[in-house]
Amino acid sequence: xxxxxxxxxxxxxxxxxxxxxxxxxxxxxxxxxxxxxxxxxxxxxxxxxxxxxxxxxxxxxxxxxxxxxxxxxxxxxxxxxxxxxxxxxxxxxxxxxxxxxxxxxxxxxxxxxxxxxxxxxxxxxxxxxxxxxxxxxxxxxxxxxxxxxxxxxxxxxxxxxxxxxxxxxxxxxxxxxxxxxxxxxxxxxxxxxxxxxxxxxxxxxxxxxxxxxxxxxxxxxxxxxxxxxxxxxxxxxxxxxxxxxxxxxxxxxxxxxxxxxxxxxxxxxxxxxxxxxxxxxxxxxxxxxxxxxxxxxxxxxxxxxxxxxxxxxxxxxxxxxxxxxxxxxxxxxxxxxxxxxxxxxxxxxxxxxxxxxxxxxxxxxxxxxxxxxxxxxxxxxxxxxxxxxxxxxxxxxxxxxx
Numbered sequence: 158x159x160x161x162x163x164x165x166x167x168x169x170x171x172x173x174x175x176x177x178x179x180x181x182x183x184x185x186x187x188x189x190x191x192x193x194x195x196x197x198x199x200x201x202x203x204x205x206x207x208x209x210x211x212x213x214x215x216x217x218x219x220x221x222x223x224x225x226x227x228x229x230x231x232x233x234x235x236x237x238x239x240x241x242x243x244x245x246x247x248x249x250x251x252x253x254x255x256x257x258x259x260x261x262x263x264x265x266x267x268x269x270x271x272x273x274x275x276x277x278x279x280x281x282x283x284x285x286x287x288x289x290x291x292x293x294x295x296x297x298x299x300x301x302x303x304x305x306x307x308x309x310x311x312x313x314x315x316x317x318x319x320x321x322x323x324x325x326x327x328x329x330x331x332x333x334x335x336x337x338x339x340x341x342x343x344x345x346x347x348x349x350x351x352x353x354x355x356x357x358x359x360x361x362x363x364x365x366x367x368x369x370x371x372x373x374x375x376x377x378x379x380x381x382x383x384x385x386x387x388x389x390x391x392x393x394x395x396x397x398x399x400x401x402x403x404x405x406x407x408x409x410x411x412x413x414x415x416x417x418x419x420x421x422x423x424x425x426x427x428x429x430x431x432x433x434x435x436x437x438x439x440x441x442x443x444x445x446x447x448x449x450x451x452x453x454x455x456x457x458x459x460x461x462x463x464x465x466x467x468x469x470x471x472x473x474x475x476x477x478x479x480x481x482x483x484x485x486x487x488x489x490x491x492x493x494x495x496x497x498x499x500x501x502x503x504x505x506x507x508x509x510x511x512x513x514x515x516x517x518x519x520x521x522x523x524x525x526x527x528x529x530x531x532x533x534x535x536x537x538x539x540x541x542x543x544x545x546x547x548x549x550x551x552x553x554x555x556x557x558x559x
Contacts, residue, residue, distance in 0.1 A: 206235075206239070209235070209236070209239060210239060210243075213236070213239060213240060213243070214243075217243075220240065221244070221258070221259060221262045222262075223262070223265065223266075227265075227266045227267070231266065231267070237268070237271075240268075241263075241268055241290070244259050244262065244263060244268070245290065245293045245294070247259055248260070248293065248294070248295070249293075256295075260294065260295070260296060263294060263296070264296070269291070269294055269296050269298065269299065272287050272290050272291050272294070272299075273287075273291065273298070273299060273302045275287035276288050276291055276299075276302040276303070276305070276306060277302055277305060280311075280314075281311070281314075282313075284306070284309070284311075284314055284317075285313055285314050285317035286317075288302075288303060288306045288314065288317040288318045288320075288321045289317050289320060289321050289324075290321075291303055291321050292320060292321025292322060292323065292324030292325055293321075293324050295324060295325055295326065295327075297325075297327070297329070299321075299325070300322070300325065300327075300329055300330055300333060303318050303321045303322050303325070303330070303333070304318070304322075304333040304337070305318075306318030306321070307319065307322075307333065307334070307337040308337070312344065312345065315344065315345055316345050316346070316349060319334065319345055319349055319350055319353045320349060320353060322334055322353055322357065323349075323352060323353030323354075323356045323357060324356070325356075325357060326356045326357055326359070326360070327357060327360065328357065328358070328360055328361040328364050330353075330357045331354060331357035331358045331361075331364050331365075332364055334350070334353060334354060334357065335354075335364065335365070335368045338350070338368070338371070338376055339368060339371060342373045342375070342376060343373060343375045343376050343379065347375070347378075347379050350379055351379050351382055351383055354379070354380070354383040355383055355386055355387065358383060358387050359387050362384070362387040362388055362389060362392060363392070365380055365383060365384050365387075366392075366395055368380060369381070369384070369399070369407070374404065377404050377406070377407060378404060378406040378407075379406075381399070381404060381406035381407040381409065381410040382406055382409075382410065383410075384396075384399075384407070384410040384414060385409060385410030385411075385412075385413035385414055385441070386413070388410070388413070388414030388417060389414075389417055390417045390418050390419070392414060393414075393415065393417075393418040393419070393422055393423070396410070396411045396414040396415055396418070397411065397415075397422075397426055399411040400412075400415075400426050400429065400430060405433075405435040405437070405438055408430060408433060408435070408438045409435075409437055409438045409441045411426075411430070412427060412430045412438060412441035412442040412444075412445050413441045413444070413445060415427055415445055416444070416445035416448040416449060420449050420451045420453065420454075423445070423449060424446070424449065424451060424453050424454055424457075427442045427445050427446050427449075427454075427457070428442075428446075428457045430442035431443055431446065431457050431460065431461060436464075436465075436466040436468070436469060439461070439464060439466070439469050440466070440468055440469050440472060443457075443458065443461045443464075443469055443472050443473050443476065444472050444476070446458055446461075446476065447472065447473075447475065447476025447477075447479065448476075450479060450480075452480070452483070454476075455477070455480060455483070455487065455490075458473045458476050458477050459473075459477070459487075459490055459491065459494065461473030461476075462474060462477075462491060462494060462496060462499030462500075462502060462503060463494060463496045463498075463499050467498075467502075470498060470499055470502040471502050471505070471506065473499075473502070474499075474502040474503040474505065474506035474507075475506045475509075477491075477503065477506070478503075478506045478507060478510050478512065481512075484512070484515065484516050484519055485516065485519045485520055485523050485531075488503070488516060488520070488531060488535075489527060489531060491503045492527070492530070492531060492534050497539075500534070500538065501538065504535075504538055513535070516535065517532065517535060520532055520535070
């Protein structure tokens with residue numbers, strides 16, 4: 158033994174390399190042992206968990222109806238966690254009757270009260286988990302606790318409360334979010350806030366109106382996007398006041414919302430918005446004009462074909478294709494625009510709708526004086542030759558059927 162260590166010491170500097178190699182080997186063996194031990198533990202844990210889930214599933218109706226005494230499982234933290242998780246998952250796809258039954262079970266068993274207590278007393282990730290779980294229950298008594306979560310100092314807890322209130326999908330939850338935003342501004346990412354408001358304002362979009370005068374431009378943008386998604390025909394008078402707002406998002410929201418309004422009210426406002434300096438406002442206006450499906454909108458859709466932005470031209474073309482009885486007259490007006498980009502957008506929409514043959518047949522059967530020119534343009538997709546000018550007013554009037 159003495160000679161072995163003596164030989165080891167005689168290696169000099171090489172002994173450090175040997176020591177390092179031995180250390181790495183020992184560390185690798187220990188790390189591998191830890192991984193194998195952890196895998197064995199997790200395998201056993203999930204086997205026990207799956208067996209318990211199977212047992213609970215076999216007694217599910219008895220548990221949720223109260224035939225199995227709540228005391229038999231409420232004292233076991235693992236059972237409480239499993240049962241709550243299974244109830245929340247079931248609520249996501251349950252019918253109204255089944256949802257009411259499961260919610261009653263959570264109230265009677267005390268699961269909701271337990272989560273409300275955790276949401277108010279715990280901190281960090283435990284509070285965040287409680288807030289999200291409360292939102293998934295959609296229980297009205299959870300709203301005050303979720304509103305308190307909005308005012309937590311931790312941004313992650315605030316975000317969890319926003320998501321929880323979004324799950325509630327009720328105007329009361331929307332009011333809590335909007336009041337909080339009025340107080341503190343945009344302190345969470347815009348997208349989760351927008352999604353939460355979309356879910357909570359869908360039933361009563363009018364709750365947004367009193368908050369749209371917020372001085373924070375970022376907040377007004379988010380509220381504008383939500384307004385455009387949830388607006389109804391009854392909100393037309395309110396939408397018109399945003400048609401000339403300084404915020405592009407609110408003008409775009411007005412353009413989108415006006416698609417649900419009466420055509421007589423909407424077309425003139427949308428025609429002005431279709432000339433906006435911001436491209437996505439023009440896009441929303443063109444889409445709404447197409448949604449109205451009114452012949453009076455055709456002249457403005459034709460003007461959209463000459464827009465500088467490609468998406469606006471494409472959506473204008475797609476909307477014009479929907480006016481099938483006036484297919485020839487509209488194509489004649491498109492050619493009269495003498496805009497190659499607009500023509501390509503219209504022909505692309507025509508091809509996507511599989512209407513090229515129909516248009517060609519109708520042109521041949523029409524008594525238009527430009528029949529040969531129209532057929533040539535349709536076949537070559539070019540405006541390289543001289544086209545007789547058509548007065549703008551006349552072409553638009555013909556296209557609108559007037």
